[in-house]
Amino acid sequence: MKIKDILCYAALFGLVLTGCKKAEKSERDVPLSPIDGKVFSQQIAVLASDSLEGRKPFSTGEEKTIQYLKTEFEKLGLKPGNGDSFFQKVPMVDIMSKPSGSLVIKNKKGNVTLKYLDDFVAASRRVQDQVKVENSDLIFAGYGIVAPEYGWNDYEGLDVKGKTVVVMVNDPGFVDSTLFKGKTMTYYGRWTYKFEEAARQGAAGVLIIHDTKPASYGWAVVRSGWSKSKLYLDSEDNNMSRANMEGWITSESAKKLFQLAGVSDTLLIQAGKKGFKPVPLNLKTSLVINNKIKKSTSNNVLALLPGTDRKDEYIIYSAHWDHFGKGEAIKGDSIYNGAADNASGTAALLEIASAFTKLSKKPSRSILFLSVTAEEQGLLGSEYYTSHPVYPVNKTVADINMDVLQPFGKMKDIILVGKGQSDLDDYAEEAAARQGRTTRGEPDPSGGWYFRSDHFNFAKVGIPALYIENGSVSVEHGEAWGEAQKKEYNDNRYHSPADEYSPSWDISGIIEDMQLLFNVGYSLSNEATFPGWKKGSEFKAVRDKSMGK
Numbered sequence: 001m002k003i004k005d006i007l008c009y010a011a012l013f014g015l016v017l018t019g020c021k022k023a024e025k026s027e028r029d030v031p032l033s034p035i036d037g038k039v040f041s042q043q044i045a046v047l048a049s050d051s052l053e054g055r056k057p058f059s060t061g062e063e064k065t066i067q068y069l070k071t072e073f074e075k076l077g078l079k080p081g082n083g084d085s086f087f088q089k090v091p092m093v094d095i096m097s098k099p100s101g102s103l104v105i106k107n108k109k110g111n112v113t114l115k116y117l118d119d120f121v122a123a124s125r126r127v128q129d130q131v132k133v134e135n136s137d138l139i140f141a142g143y144g145i146v147a148p149e150y151g152w153n154d155y156e157g158l159d160v161k162g163k164t165v166v167v168m169v170n171d172p173g174f175v176d177s178t179l180f181k182g183k184t185m186t187y188y189g190r191w192t193y194k195f196e197e198a199a200r201q202g203a204a205g206v207l208i209i210h211d212t213k214p215a216s217y218g219w220a221v222v223r224s225g226w227s228k229s230k231l232y233l234d235s236e237d238n239n240m241s242r243a244n245m246e247g248w249i250t251s252e253s254a255k256k257l258f259q260l261a262g263v264s265d266t267l268l269i270q271a272g273k274k275g276f277k278p279v280p281l282n283l284k285t286s287l288v289i290n291n292k293i294k295k296s297t298s299n300n301v302l303a304l305l306p307g308t309d310r311k312d313e314y315i316i317y318s319a320h321w322d323h324f325g326k327g328e329a330i331k332g333d334s335i336y337n338g339a340a341d342n343a344s345g346t347a348a349l350l351e352i353a354s355a356f357t358k359l360s361k362k363p364s365r366s367i368l369f370l371s372v373t374a375e376e377q378g379l380l381g382s383e384y385y386t387s388h389p390v391y392p393v394n395k396t397v398a399d400i401n402m403d404v405l406q407p408f409g410k411m412k413d414i415i416l417v418g419k420g421q422s423d424l425d426d427y428a429e430e431a432a433a434r435q436g437r438t439t440r441g442e443p444d445p446s447g448g449w450y451f452r453s454d455h456f457n458f459a460k461v462g463i464p465a466l467y468i469e470n471g472s473v474s475v476e477h478g479e480a481w482g483e484a485q486k487k488e489y490n491d492n493r494y495h496s497p498a499d500e501y502s503p504s505w506d507i508s509g510i511i512e513d514m515q516l517l518f519n520v521g522y523s524l525s526n527e528a529t530f531p532g533w534k535k536g537s538e539f540k541a542v543r544d545k546s547m548g549k
Contacts, residue, residue: 030434030519034358035351037511041503043072043347047321048339048501055338056325057092057231057298057374065321066299069371072350073303076357081302081368082390088300090373090384093239093293096229097123100288103249105138105257107283112256114249120207121226122247124289127238131289133164133205133245138257138283141165142271143172144197144206145188149541150180151274152188155201158278164205164245164285165278166257167194170214172272174446179272184420184445187460187538189214192451195246205245205287209254209268216447222248231377233384234295245287257283298322298373300381302390305356307366307525314391315521316368316463317352318382318454319345319402320375324495333497340489340499345402346371348514355518363525365397375403375454382454386461394546397524398424398531399465400517401455407505408485410512411471413438418450421539422464423531424520431519435512442469462543464531466520468513 046052046068053061070086080086099122103114114120124131142154144167152172171189173180180186187193191208198206212218226248232239249257258265261281270276301321307313323338337343353369368391372381389396414432416425419441429439442449450456455465472482493499524531530547533540 030431030522034355035511035514035518036354037507039354040347040351040511040514041505041507043350044339044343044501045503047343047346048337050335050337054325054327054336055321055323057322057377058296059325061325062298062322062373066301069301069321069346069350073301073353073369076303076354078303078305078353078357078369081304081370086301086303088302088385088388088390090298090300090381091234091295092231092298092374092380093127093234093295094229094231095123095125095127096292097289100290103285103287105260105283105285107260109262110260112253112260114253117223117227119253120247120249121222122245122287122289123226123230124245124291125232125239125242126244126291127234127293129291129293131244131291133285133287135284135286136162136164136204138164138166138281138285139278140263140267140271140281141167141278142276143168143170143188144194145171146197147180147186147188147538149536149538152180154271154276154278155197158201160198161202162204164207165198165201165203166207166209166249166254166281167198168209168214168268168271169194169211170446174214175269175272179274181536184441185448185451187448187451190448190451191215191248195243199242203243205285206243206247208248209251210248211251214446216444219250229292231374231380233380233387245289257281298381300373300385301371303353303369305353305363305367305369308362308364310364310528311366312395313365314368314396315363315365315525316370316396316399316458317349317402317517317521318370318372318399318458319349320373320381320454321346321371322373322376322381324376330497336495336497337500339501340406341404341494342375342402343501344405344510348402348405348510348517351514352518352521356522363522365525367521367525372454379454379457382457386457386463393461393463394548396458396463399455399458399463400521401453401458401465401467402517403453403467404469405510405513406470406485406489407507408470408474408482408509409477409506410475410509411437411482412473412475413440413471414513414516415440415442415469415471417442417467417469420534421450421459421537422466422533424464424466427520427523427531428466428468428516431516431523434519435516437471437512459539460542462539462546464533464543466517468517470509470513
């Protein structure tokens, strides 16, 4: 057997990661990275300890956490990532919005009264003590989407200034597989997009019709989330560019509105067909929203490994350091430690940073290790970084994000969330093949999982972003066992005090995942080309624009 053949076989088992060329892929030389499971476990043990008090923003737990990360980055010899500082201040505003009463929608024939939390929720991002929607006309605007690449514009020829738009959740592909990306939700289907687009159009209010299947969660989730105060970024305009009112109504409430308006609820079906035109409902509504406002500042943590001959181009590894702090006690425990979510990703950030510093040949491009705040509050730390980038967006090659790495042992597969979005999939597939693993997309792409972690904010500004999840096919126990572990975590430990670290964790699979992500970043860091978005991606146009194409 020839030496190169031996190296290729060894590469499949993660022993040597150079010299093996995958069919129809360019060869990428990747070193064996020094991923140290012992150090990684020590990092998680600290980050998920009770002493950090659940790592909630604005708490003593935050100060302890960010100082710990700064110290660890300094030990690795990394440079401050924000000028002479390891920190980027993230100003936020906490708003507790509460409508003054029911939402009454009326016309000459009568009215429909919707009860807060039971039938509707509403809030305002505007930093004002009181916000009003007064005698606003309601217009049904289909899915509320403007998507030129799909030839779709629900607002075409429509003036919604001062009016309230009623829109559907998800996108037309959910009901017609020939439209958009079929069952794979695009960003146009996310509720956050609906609010953003309505604001761009100048609407005074926007109400999303809830439907469990296309939303991928029930009304109880909406009710719970909107009954609490919300954190937003503290913008220069005090969020005055947003609609006065943002909210949801139940599907039953929508039917009542359509009945009062004298239109058929078959409009919901018609809205999913090309050529649909918005429908004025000849209804009006008014609402007063009272806000309790509190401002504060949190921190992103940034550390830089400067590149050699292409040091003005950047690869970002990201992971959120925050969790929920202290909360409702469950079985006598009130500290939400967030071991998997996301002490695991934060420890991986440190471990991969350590691996890069140990290389004999330093990367050509610079590597930024970015630990962001307030992911649990709506991806706010990453949103702030991408709207206030320390390094130019058009010089940022990619973001590789880590969130919830599970201790379930080695897996034969790995999930590429949002598979098919960008060229980074190809890098991940090649790295997985070196480990003898396969890749696949998430099992339920209609849930819009690609838009639910920090990588998404990088995608929004055009930076190709990679996000993986644990596979399900356990090397030792099989697929049914792997799926059962995920279900047990989601049912019993996700966002609860039970998400704690244990020395008995089997981190062998996490080590493989870190190796894979290291390999992707290392390959990118030594190339001269930039990965792009694949044809049909909703993020391609903004990237092309930022790159001057």
